[in-house]
Amino acid sequence: MNNSKNEIEKEYIYRINLALKFIDKPELSNILRVIFASINGITMSIIIKKKVMLQKWDDRYKEKGFAYGKEPNVFFKKWLSKFKPGTLLMPADGEGRNGVFAAQIGWKVTSFDQSIEAQSKALQLAKECKVSLEYLVDDLEHLEFKNETFDAIGLIYAHFSGDKKSMFHQKLDSYLKPGGIVVFEAFSKKHLHYNTINPKVGGPKKIDVLFSKEEIIKDFKNYEITFLEEEEVLLNEGKYHIGKGSVIRFVGRKKVSYT
Ligand SMILES: C[S@@+](CC[C@H](N)C(=O)[O-])C[C@H]1O[C@@H](n2cnc3c(N)ncnc32)[C@H](O)[C@@H]1O
Structure with a gap:
Protein backbone atom coordinates (compact mmCIF):
# COMPACT_ATOMS: atom_id res chain seq x y z
CA MET A 1 0.00 0.00 0.00
CA LYS A 62 -8.28 -15.17 -1.54
CA GLU A 63 -9.21 -17.13 1.58
CA LYS A 64 -10.04 -20.79 1.29
CA GLY A 65 -13.76 -21.50 0.83
CA PHE A 66 -16.52 -19.16 -0.26
CA ALA A 67 -17.00 -16.04 1.88
CA TYR A 68 -20.82 -16.06 1.53
CA GLY A 69 -21.14 -19.74 0.58
CA LYS A 70 -21.94 -21.33 -2.75
CA GLU A 71 -25.72 -21.28 -2.33
CA PRO A 72 -27.69 -18.30 -3.66
CA ASN A 73 -29.28 -15.77 -1.35
CA VAL A 74 -32.69 -17.16 -0.28
CA PHE A 75 -34.75 -14.09 -1.27
CA PHE A 76 -32.99 -13.78 -4.65
CA LYS A 77 -33.57 -17.48 -5.40
CA LYS A 78 -37.26 -17.31 -4.47
CA TRP A 79 -38.02 -14.21 -6.55
CA LEU A 80 -35.81 -14.72 -9.58
CA SER A 81 -37.34 -18.17 -10.06
CA LYS A 82 -40.78 -16.57 -10.57
CA PHE A 83 -39.76 -14.72 -13.78
CA LYS A 84 -39.20 -15.94 -17.33
CA PRO A 85 -35.40 -16.11 -17.87
CA GLY A 86 -33.77 -13.50 -20.10
CA THR A 87 -30.68 -11.32 -19.75
CA LEU A 88 -29.56 -10.58 -16.21
CA LEU A 89 -27.01 -8.09 -14.85
CA MET A 90 -25.43 -8.96 -11.48
CA PRO A 91 -23.51 -5.94 -10.10
CA ALA A 92 -21.00 -6.58 -7.29
CA ASP A 93 -21.54 -10.34 -7.72
CA GLY A 94 -18.57 -11.32 -5.54
CA GLU A 95 -17.80 -15.03 -5.75
CA GLY A 96 -20.78 -15.57 -8.02
CA ARG A 97 -23.15 -17.60 -5.85
CA ASN A 98 -26.14 -15.63 -7.22
CA GLY A 99 -24.98 -15.24 -10.82
CA VAL A 100 -24.18 -18.95 -11.06
CA PHE A 101 -27.58 -19.90 -9.63
CA ALA A 102 -29.30 -17.64 -12.17
CA ALA A 103 -27.34 -19.24 -15.02
CA GLN A 104 -28.39 -22.68 -13.74
CA ILE A 105 -32.07 -21.79 -14.13
CA GLY A 106 -31.62 -20.41 -17.63
CA TRP A 107 -30.69 -16.72 -17.34
CA LYS A 108 -27.99 -15.26 -19.59
CA VAL A 109 -25.85 -13.65 -16.91
CA THR A 110 -23.43 -10.73 -17.01
CA SER A 111 -21.75 -10.31 -13.61
CA PHE A 112 -19.19 -7.81 -12.50
CA ASP A 113 -17.18 -6.90 -9.44
CA GLN A 114 -14.20 -4.67 -8.73
CA SER A 115 -12.24 -7.64 -7.32
CA ILE A 116 -10.23 -9.90 -9.61
CA GLU A 117 -10.14 -12.52 -6.84
CA ALA A 118 -13.96 -12.50 -6.84
CA GLN A 119 -13.97 -13.18 -10.57
CA SER A 120 -11.56 -16.06 -10.19
CA LYS A 121 -13.76 -17.73 -7.52
CA ALA A 122 -16.96 -17.09 -9.50
CA LEU A 123 -15.55 -18.68 -12.65
CA GLN A 124 -14.41 -21.65 -10.56
CA LEU A 125 -17.95 -22.02 -9.17
CA ALA A 126 -19.46 -21.69 -12.64
CA LYS A 127 -17.18 -24.48 -13.89
CA GLU A 128 -18.12 -26.70 -10.94
CA CYS A 129 -21.80 -26.12 -11.70
CA LYS A 130 -21.26 -26.58 -15.46
CA VAL A 131 -22.67 -23.19 -16.46
CA SER A 132 -21.12 -20.18 -18.10
CA LEU A 133 -21.42 -16.53 -17.26
CA GLU A 134 -19.73 -13.39 -18.47
CA TYR A 135 -17.82 -11.87 -15.54
CA LEU A 136 -16.22 -8.43 -15.83
CA VAL A 137 -13.73 -6.94 -13.37
CA ASP A 138 -14.18 -3.21 -12.82
CA ASP A 139 -15.60 -0.55 -10.57
CA LEU A 140 -19.18 0.34 -11.49
CA GLU A 141 -17.98 3.91 -11.79
CA HIS A 142 -16.03 2.98 -14.94
CA LEU A 143 -18.35 0.37 -16.46
CA GLU A 144 -20.72 1.18 -19.29
CA PHE A 145 -23.42 -0.96 -20.91
CA LYS A 146 -25.86 -0.05 -23.64
CA ASN A 147 -29.07 1.54 -22.42
CA GLU A 148 -32.04 -0.81 -21.89
CA THR A 149 -30.01 -4.00 -22.37
CA PHE A 150 -31.09 -6.24 -19.51
CA ASP A 151 -34.37 -7.94 -18.59
CA ALA A 152 -33.42 -8.04 -14.92
CA ILE A 153 -30.89 -6.77 -12.41
CA GLY A 154 -29.98 -8.59 -9.19
CA LEU A 155 -28.64 -6.36 -6.43
CA ILE A 156 -27.67 -8.64 -3.58
CA TYR A 157 -25.64 -7.00 -0.82
CA ALA A 158 -24.37 -4.55 -3.42
CA HIS A 159 -23.31 -1.96 -0.84
CA PHE A 160 -21.67 1.04 -2.47
CA SER A 161 -20.22 4.13 -0.81
CA GLY A 162 -22.85 6.45 0.66
CA ASP A 163 -22.11 9.35 -1.69
CA LYS A 164 -22.38 7.13 -4.79
CA LYS A 165 -25.06 4.55 -4.10
CA SER A 166 -28.02 6.57 -5.39
CA MET A 167 -26.11 7.69 -8.50
CA PHE A 168 -25.12 4.03 -9.11
CA HIS A 169 -28.77 2.97 -8.88
CA GLN A 170 -29.68 5.58 -11.52
CA LYS A 171 -26.85 4.31 -13.73
CA LEU A 172 -28.00 0.69 -13.36
CA ASP A 173 -31.61 1.70 -14.02
CA SER A 174 -30.57 3.06 -17.42
CA TYR A 175 -29.31 -0.43 -18.40
CA LEU A 176 -32.65 -2.09 -17.56
CA LYS A 177 -35.31 -2.51 -20.23
CA PRO A 178 -38.72 -0.94 -19.56
CA GLY A 179 -40.75 -3.76 -17.98
CA GLY A 180 -37.54 -5.22 -16.55
CA ILE A 181 -37.25 -6.29 -12.91
CA VAL A 182 -34.96 -5.54 -10.00
CA VAL A 183 -34.47 -8.03 -7.18
CA PHE A 184 -32.72 -6.37 -4.24
CA GLU A 185 -31.56 -7.43 -0.79
CA ALA A 186 -29.08 -5.50 1.35
CA PHE A 187 -28.58 -4.53 4.96
CA SER A 188 -30.85 -1.83 6.37
CA LYS A 189 -29.85 1.06 8.59
CA LYS A 190 -31.18 -0.89 11.60
CA HIS A 191 -28.46 -3.46 10.90
CA LEU A 192 -25.87 -1.27 12.68
CA HIS A 193 -27.40 -2.51 15.94
CA TYR A 194 -27.07 -6.17 14.86
CA ASN A 195 -23.48 -6.04 13.61
CA THR A 196 -22.41 -4.17 16.73
CA ILE A 197 -23.66 -6.94 19.02
CA ASN A 198 -22.67 -9.76 16.62
CA PRO A 199 -19.77 -8.92 14.25
CA LYS A 200 -20.13 -12.37 12.61
CA VAL A 201 -23.26 -11.22 10.80
CA GLY A 202 -21.05 -8.80 8.81
CA GLY A 203 -22.23 -5.83 6.77
CA PRO A 204 -21.14 -2.18 6.56
CA LYS A 205 -20.53 -0.19 9.73
CA LYS A 206 -21.43 3.15 8.19
CA ILE A 207 -25.04 4.32 8.30
CA ASP A 208 -24.91 6.00 4.86
CA VAL A 209 -23.81 2.74 3.18
CA LEU A 210 -26.85 0.95 4.64
CA PHE A 211 -30.36 1.30 3.16
CA SER A 212 -33.83 2.46 4.13
CA LYS A 213 -37.17 1.79 2.42
CA GLU A 214 -37.42 5.54 1.73
CA GLU A 215 -34.12 5.50 -0.19
CA ILE A 216 -35.32 2.57 -2.31
CA ILE A 217 -38.61 4.31 -3.10
CA LYS A 218 -36.66 7.43 -4.11
CA ASP A 219 -34.01 5.61 -6.18
CA PHE A 220 -36.53 3.38 -7.96
CA LYS A 221 -39.35 5.87 -8.35
CA ASN A 222 -40.23 4.72 -11.86
CA TYR A 223 -40.96 1.21 -10.64
CA GLU A 224 -44.11 -0.66 -9.75
CA ILE A 225 -43.35 -2.10 -6.34
CA THR A 226 -44.04 -5.83 -6.17
CA PHE A 227 -42.42 -6.26 -2.75
CA LEU A 228 -40.74 -3.85 -0.33
CA GLU A 229 -40.09 -4.69 3.31
CA GLU A 230 -37.56 -4.11 6.04
CA GLU A 231 -37.16 -7.49 7.72
CA GLU A 232 -35.25 -9.12 10.51
CA VAL A 233 -33.53 -12.22 9.08
CA LEU A 234 -31.42 -15.06 10.40
CA LEU A 235 -28.53 -15.31 7.97
CA ASN A 236 -26.46 -18.42 7.37
CA GLU A 237 -24.38 -17.47 4.33
CA GLY A 238 -20.78 -18.73 4.33
CA LYS A 239 -18.63 -17.47 7.18
CA TYR A 240 -19.25 -13.73 6.83
CA HIS A 241 -23.05 -13.53 7.11
CA ILE A 242 -23.92 -15.49 10.22
CA GLY A 243 -26.66 -14.53 12.65
CA LYS A 244 -29.52 -12.09 13.03
CA GLY A 245 -29.57 -9.02 10.84
CA SER A 246 -31.89 -6.45 9.35
CA VAL A 247 -32.35 -6.17 5.58
CA ILE A 248 -34.31 -4.27 2.97
CA ARG A 249 -35.94 -6.58 0.45
CA PHE A 250 -37.30 -5.13 -2.76
CA VAL A 251 -38.72 -6.45 -6.01
CA GLY A 252 -39.82 -3.89 -8.57
CA ARG A 253 -40.73 -3.65 -12.22
CA LYS A 254 -39.56 -0.68 -14.28
CA LYS A 255 -42.58 1.10 -15.70
CA VAL A 256 -42.96 0.87 -19.44
CA SER A 257 -43.88 4.50 -19.92
CA TYR A 258 -42.63 7.19 -17.58
CA THR A 259 -45.19 9.70 -16.34
C1 LIG B 1 -20.90 -8.04 0.53
S1 LIG B 1 -20.12 -8.38 -1.00
C2 LIG B 1 -21.48 -9.14 -1.83
C3 LIG B 1 -21.08 -10.11 -2.90
C4 LIG B 1 -22.24 -10.82 -3.58
N1 LIG B 1 -23.19 -9.91 -4.14
C5 LIG B 1 -22.91 -11.79 -2.65
O1 LIG B 1 -24.00 -11.47 -2.15
O2 LIG B 1 -22.36 -12.85 -2.43
C6 LIG B 1 -20.02 -6.76 -1.77
C7 LIG B 1 -19.29 -6.76 -3.10
O3 LIG B 1 -19.42 -5.47 -3.69
C8 LIG B 1 -18.26 -5.23 -4.47
N2 LIG B 1 -18.22 -3.78 -4.78
C9 LIG B 1 -18.32 -2.76 -3.90
N3 LIG B 1 -18.25 -1.58 -4.53
C10 LIG B 1 -18.12 -1.85 -5.85
C11 LIG B 1 -18.02 -1.04 -7.02
N4 LIG B 1 -18.04 0.30 -6.93
N5 LIG B 1 -17.89 -1.62 -8.22
C12 LIG B 1 -17.86 -2.98 -8.31
N6 LIG B 1 -17.95 -3.81 -7.24
C13 LIG B 1 -18.10 -3.25 -6.02
C14 LIG B 1 -17.15 -5.75 -3.59
O4 LIG B 1 -15.96 -5.98 -4.29
C15 LIG B 1 -17.79 -7.01 -3.02
O5 LIG B 1 -17.47 -8.13 -3.79
Whole structure:
Protein backbone atom coordinates (compact mmCIF):
# COMPACT_ATOMS: atom_id res chain seq x y z
CA MET A 1 0.00 0.00 0.00
CA ASN A 2 2.81 2.42 0.94
CA ASN A 3 4.58 1.72 -2.34
CA SER A 4 1.55 2.53 -4.45
CA LYS A 5 0.88 5.63 -2.29
CA ASN A 6 4.43 6.87 -2.93
CA GLU A 7 4.16 6.19 -6.65
CA ILE A 8 0.88 8.10 -6.94
CA GLU A 9 2.34 10.99 -4.93
CA LYS A 10 5.51 11.12 -7.08
CA GLU A 11 3.42 11.16 -10.24
CA TYR A 12 1.33 14.08 -8.90
CA ILE A 13 4.39 16.12 -7.86
CA TYR A 14 6.00 15.53 -11.26
CA ARG A 15 2.86 16.71 -13.08
CA ILE A 16 2.39 19.77 -10.86
CA ASN A 17 6.01 20.84 -11.31
CA LEU A 18 5.72 20.36 -15.05
CA ALA A 19 2.61 22.58 -15.16
CA LEU A 20 4.22 25.26 -12.97
CA LYS A 21 7.29 25.49 -15.22
CA PHE A 22 5.15 27.35 -17.74
CA ILE A 23 4.15 30.09 -15.28
CA ASP A 24 6.80 32.78 -14.90
CA LYS A 25 5.08 34.86 -12.14
CA PRO A 26 6.36 33.45 -8.80
CA GLU A 27 3.32 34.66 -6.75
CA LEU A 28 0.82 33.04 -9.07
CA SER A 29 2.98 29.99 -9.18
CA ASN A 30 2.96 29.78 -5.36
CA ILE A 31 -0.82 30.21 -5.13
CA LEU A 32 -1.30 27.48 -7.72
CA ARG A 33 1.14 25.26 -5.85
CA VAL A 34 -1.03 25.53 -2.70
CA ILE A 35 -4.25 24.87 -4.68
CA PHE A 36 -2.72 21.86 -6.43
CA ALA A 37 -1.40 20.51 -3.13
CA SER A 38 -4.90 20.68 -1.57
CA ILE A 39 -6.52 18.99 -4.58
CA ASN A 40 -3.75 16.44 -4.51
CA GLY A 41 -4.42 15.72 -0.82
CA ILE A 42 -8.16 15.20 -1.36
CA THR A 43 -7.67 13.09 -4.51
CA MET A 44 -4.99 11.03 -2.79
CA SER A 45 -7.20 10.25 0.19
CA ILE A 46 -10.06 9.14 -2.15
CA ILE A 47 -7.70 6.92 -4.16
CA ILE A 48 -6.17 5.42 -1.03
CA LYS A 49 -9.60 4.73 0.56
CA LYS A 50 -10.68 2.94 -2.65
CA LYS A 51 -7.49 0.88 -2.73
CA VAL A 52 -7.88 -0.13 0.90
CA MET A 53 -11.46 -1.30 0.25
CA LEU A 54 -10.44 -3.24 -2.85
CA GLN A 55 -7.58 -4.87 -0.93
CA LYS A 56 -10.09 -5.90 1.76
CA TRP A 57 -12.27 -7.69 -0.79
CA ASP A 58 -9.31 -9.28 -2.62
CA ASP A 59 -7.95 -10.60 0.71
CA ARG A 60 -11.35 -11.97 1.70
CA TYR A 61 -11.84 -13.78 -1.60
CA LYS A 62 -8.28 -15.17 -1.54
CA GLU A 63 -9.21 -17.13 1.58
CA LYS A 64 -10.04 -20.79 1.29
CA GLY A 65 -13.76 -21.50 0.83
CA PHE A 66 -16.52 -19.16 -0.26
CA ALA A 67 -17.00 -16.04 1.88
CA TYR A 68 -20.82 -16.06 1.53
CA GLY A 69 -21.14 -19.74 0.58
CA LYS A 70 -21.94 -21.33 -2.75
CA GLU A 71 -25.72 -21.28 -2.33
CA PRO A 72 -27.69 -18.30 -3.66
CA ASN A 73 -29.28 -15.77 -1.35
CA VAL A 74 -32.69 -17.16 -0.28
CA PHE A 75 -34.75 -14.09 -1.27
CA PHE A 76 -32.99 -13.78 -4.65
CA LYS A 77 -33.57 -17.48 -5.40
CA LYS A 78 -37.26 -17.31 -4.47
CA TRP A 79 -38.02 -14.21 -6.55
CA LEU A 80 -35.81 -14.72 -9.58
CA SER A 81 -37.34 -18.17 -10.06
CA LYS A 82 -40.78 -16.57 -10.57
CA PHE A 83 -39.76 -14.72 -13.78
CA LYS A 84 -39.20 -15.94 -17.33
CA PRO A 85 -35.40 -16.11 -17.87
CA GLY A 86 -33.77 -13.50 -20.10
CA THR A 87 -30.68 -11.32 -19.75
CA LEU A 88 -29.56 -10.58 -16.21
CA LEU A 89 -27.01 -8.09 -14.85
CA MET A 90 -25.43 -8.96 -11.48
CA PRO A 91 -23.51 -5.94 -10.10
CA ALA A 92 -21.00 -6.58 -7.29
CA ASP A 93 -21.54 -10.34 -7.72
CA GLY A 94 -18.57 -11.32 -5.54
CA GLU A 95 -17.80 -15.03 -5.75
CA GLY A 96 -20.78 -15.57 -8.02
CA ARG A 97 -23.15 -17.60 -5.85
CA ASN A 98 -26.14 -15.63 -7.22
CA GLY A 99 -24.98 -15.24 -10.82
CA VAL A 100 -24.18 -18.95 -11.06
CA PHE A 101 -27.58 -19.90 -9.63
CA ALA A 102 -29.30 -17.64 -12.17
CA ALA A 103 -27.34 -19.24 -15.02
CA GLN A 104 -28.39 -22.68 -13.74
CA ILE A 105 -32.07 -21.79 -14.13
CA GLY A 106 -31.62 -20.41 -17.63
CA TRP A 107 -30.69 -16.72 -17.34
CA LYS A 108 -27.99 -15.26 -19.59
CA VAL A 109 -25.85 -13.65 -16.91
CA THR A 110 -23.43 -10.73 -17.01
CA SER A 111 -21.75 -10.31 -13.61
CA PHE A 112 -19.19 -7.81 -12.50
CA ASP A 113 -17.18 -6.90 -9.44
CA GLN A 114 -14.20 -4.67 -8.73
CA SER A 115 -12.24 -7.64 -7.32
CA ILE A 116 -10.23 -9.90 -9.61
CA GLU A 117 -10.14 -12.52 -6.84
CA ALA A 118 -13.96 -12.50 -6.84
CA GLN A 119 -13.97 -13.18 -10.57
CA SER A 120 -11.56 -16.06 -10.19
CA LYS A 121 -13.76 -17.73 -7.52
CA ALA A 122 -16.96 -17.09 -9.50
CA LEU A 123 -15.55 -18.68 -12.65
CA GLN A 124 -14.41 -21.65 -10.56
CA LEU A 125 -17.95 -22.02 -9.17
CA ALA A 126 -19.46 -21.69 -12.64
CA LYS A 127 -17.18 -24.48 -13.89
CA GLU A 128 -18.12 -26.70 -10.94
CA CYS A 129 -21.80 -26.12 -11.70
CA LYS A 130 -21.26 -26.58 -15.46
CA VAL A 131 -22.67 -23.19 -16.46
CA SER A 132 -21.12 -20.18 -18.10
CA LEU A 133 -21.42 -16.53 -17.26
CA GLU A 134 -19.73 -13.39 -18.47
CA TYR A 135 -17.82 -11.87 -15.54
CA LEU A 136 -16.22 -8.43 -15.83
CA VAL A 137 -13.73 -6.94 -13.37
CA ASP A 138 -14.18 -3.21 -12.82
CA ASP A 139 -15.60 -0.55 -10.57
CA LEU A 140 -19.18 0.34 -11.49
CA GLU A 141 -17.98 3.91 -11.79
CA HIS A 142 -16.03 2.98 -14.94
CA LEU A 143 -18.35 0.37 -16.46
CA GLU A 144 -20.72 1.18 -19.29
CA PHE A 145 -23.42 -0.96 -20.91
CA LYS A 146 -25.86 -0.05 -23.64
CA ASN A 147 -29.07 1.54 -22.42
CA GLU A 148 -32.04 -0.81 -21.89
CA THR A 149 -30.01 -4.00 -22.37
CA PHE A 150 -31.09 -6.24 -19.51
CA ASP A 151 -34.37 -7.94 -18.59
CA ALA A 152 -33.42 -8.04 -14.92
CA ILE A 153 -30.89 -6.77 -12.41
CA GLY A 154 -29.98 -8.59 -9.19
CA LEU A 155 -28.64 -6.36 -6.43
CA ILE A 156 -27.67 -8.64 -3.58
CA TYR A 157 -25.64 -7.00 -0.82
CA ALA A 158 -24.37 -4.55 -3.42
CA HIS A 159 -23.31 -1.96 -0.84
CA PHE A 160 -21.67 1.04 -2.47
CA SER A 161 -20.22 4.13 -0.81
CA GLY A 162 -22.85 6.45 0.66
CA ASP A 163 -22.11 9.35 -1.69
CA LYS A 164 -22.38 7.13 -4.79
CA LYS A 165 -25.06 4.55 -4.10
CA SER A 166 -28.02 6.57 -5.39
CA MET A 167 -26.11 7.69 -8.50
CA PHE A 168 -25.12 4.03 -9.11
CA HIS A 169 -28.77 2.97 -8.88
CA GLN A 170 -29.68 5.58 -11.52
CA LYS A 171 -26.85 4.31 -13.73
CA LEU A 172 -28.00 0.69 -13.36
CA ASP A 173 -31.61 1.70 -14.02
CA SER A 174 -30.57 3.06 -17.42
CA TYR A 175 -29.31 -0.43 -18.40
CA LEU A 176 -32.65 -2.09 -17.56
CA LYS A 177 -35.31 -2.51 -20.23
CA PRO A 178 -38.72 -0.94 -19.56
CA GLY A 179 -40.75 -3.76 -17.98
CA GLY A 180 -37.54 -5.22 -16.55
CA ILE A 181 -37.25 -6.29 -12.91
CA VAL A 182 -34.96 -5.54 -10.00
CA VAL A 183 -34.47 -8.03 -7.18
CA PHE A 184 -32.72 -6.37 -4.24
CA GLU A 185 -31.56 -7.43 -0.79
CA ALA A 186 -29.08 -5.50 1.35
CA PHE A 187 -28.58 -4.53 4.96
CA SER A 188 -30.85 -1.83 6.37
CA LYS A 189 -29.85 1.06 8.59
CA LYS A 190 -31.18 -0.89 11.60
CA HIS A 191 -28.46 -3.46 10.90
CA LEU A 192 -25.87 -1.27 12.68
CA HIS A 193 -27.40 -2.51 15.94
CA TYR A 194 -27.07 -6.17 14.86
CA ASN A 195 -23.48 -6.04 13.61
CA THR A 196 -22.41 -4.17 16.73
CA ILE A 197 -23.66 -6.94 19.02
CA ASN A 198 -22.67 -9.76 16.62
CA PRO A 199 -19.77 -8.92 14.25
CA LYS A 200 -20.13 -12.37 12.61
CA VAL A 201 -23.26 -11.22 10.80
CA GLY A 202 -21.05 -8.80 8.81
CA GLY A 203 -22.23 -5.83 6.77
CA PRO A 204 -21.14 -2.18 6.56
CA LYS A 205 -20.53 -0.19 9.73
CA LYS A 206 -21.43 3.15 8.19
CA ILE A 207 -25.04 4.32 8.30
CA ASP A 208 -24.91 6.00 4.86
CA VAL A 209 -23.81 2.74 3.18
CA LEU A 210 -26.85 0.95 4.64
CA PHE A 211 -30.36 1.30 3.16
CA SER A 212 -33.83 2.46 4.13
CA LYS A 213 -37.17 1.79 2.42
CA GLU A 214 -37.42 5.54 1.73
CA GLU A 215 -34.12 5.50 -0.19
CA ILE A 216 -35.32 2.57 -2.31
CA ILE A 217 -38.61 4.31 -3.10
CA LYS A 218 -36.66 7.43 -4.11
CA ASP A 219 -34.01 5.61 -6.18
CA PHE A 220 -36.53 3.38 -7.96
CA LYS A 221 -39.35 5.87 -8.35
CA ASN A 222 -40.23 4.72 -11.86
CA TYR A 223 -40.96 1.21 -10.64
CA GLU A 224 -44.11 -0.66 -9.75
CA ILE A 225 -43.35 -2.10 -6.34
CA THR A 226 -44.04 -5.83 -6.17
CA PHE A 227 -42.42 -6.26 -2.75
CA LEU A 228 -40.74 -3.85 -0.33
CA GLU A 229 -40.09 -4.69 3.31
CA GLU A 230 -37.56 -4.11 6.04
CA GLU A 231 -37.16 -7.49 7.72
CA GLU A 232 -35.25 -9.12 10.51
CA VAL A 233 -33.53 -12.22 9.08
CA LEU A 234 -31.42 -15.06 10.40
CA LEU A 235 -28.53 -15.31 7.97
CA ASN A 236 -26.46 -18.42 7.37
CA GLU A 237 -24.38 -17.47 4.33
CA GLY A 238 -20.78 -18.73 4.33
CA LYS A 239 -18.63 -17.47 7.18
CA TYR A 240 -19.25 -13.73 6.83
CA HIS A 241 -23.05 -13.53 7.11
CA ILE A 242 -23.92 -15.49 10.22
CA GLY A 243 -26.66 -14.53 12.65
CA LYS A 244 -29.52 -12.09 13.03
CA GLY A 245 -29.57 -9.02 10.84
CA SER A 246 -31.89 -6.45 9.35
CA VAL A 247 -32.35 -6.17 5.58
CA ILE A 248 -34.31 -4.27 2.97
CA ARG A 249 -35.94 -6.58 0.45
CA PHE A 250 -37.30 -5.13 -2.76
CA VAL A 251 -38.72 -6.45 -6.01
CA GLY A 252 -39.82 -3.89 -8.57
CA ARG A 253 -40.73 -3.65 -12.22
CA LYS A 254 -39.56 -0.68 -14.28
CA LYS A 255 -42.58 1.10 -15.70
CA VAL A 256 -42.96 0.87 -19.44
CA SER A 257 -43.88 4.50 -19.92
CA TYR A 258 -42.63 7.19 -17.58
CA THR A 259 -45.19 9.70 -16.34
C1 LIG B 1 -20.90 -8.04 0.53
S1 LIG B 1 -20.12 -8.38 -1.00
C2 LIG B 1 -21.48 -9.14 -1.83
C3 LIG B 1 -21.08 -10.11 -2.90
C4 LIG B 1 -22.24 -10.82 -3.58
N1 LIG B 1 -23.19 -9.91 -4.14
C5 LIG B 1 -22.91 -11.79 -2.65
O1 LIG B 1 -24.00 -11.47 -2.15
O2 LIG B 1 -22.36 -12.85 -2.43
C6 LIG B 1 -20.02 -6.76 -1.77
C7 LIG B 1 -19.29 -6.76 -3.10
O3 LIG B 1 -19.42 -5.47 -3.69
C8 LIG B 1 -18.26 -5.23 -4.47
N2 LIG B 1 -18.22 -3.78 -4.78
C9 LIG B 1 -18.32 -2.76 -3.90
N3 LIG B 1 -18.25 -1.58 -4.53
C10 LIG B 1 -18.12 -1.85 -5.85
C11 LIG B 1 -18.02 -1.04 -7.02
N4 LIG B 1 -18.04 0.30 -6.93
N5 LIG B 1 -17.89 -1.62 -8.22
C12 LIG B 1 -17.86 -2.98 -8.31
N6 LIG B 1 -17.95 -3.81 -7.24
C13 LIG B 1 -18.10 -3.25 -6.02
C14 LIG B 1 -17.15 -5.75 -3.59
O4 LIG B 1 -15.96 -5.98 -4.29
C15 LIG B 1 -17.79 -7.01 -3.02
O5 LIG B 1 -17.47 -8.13 -3.79
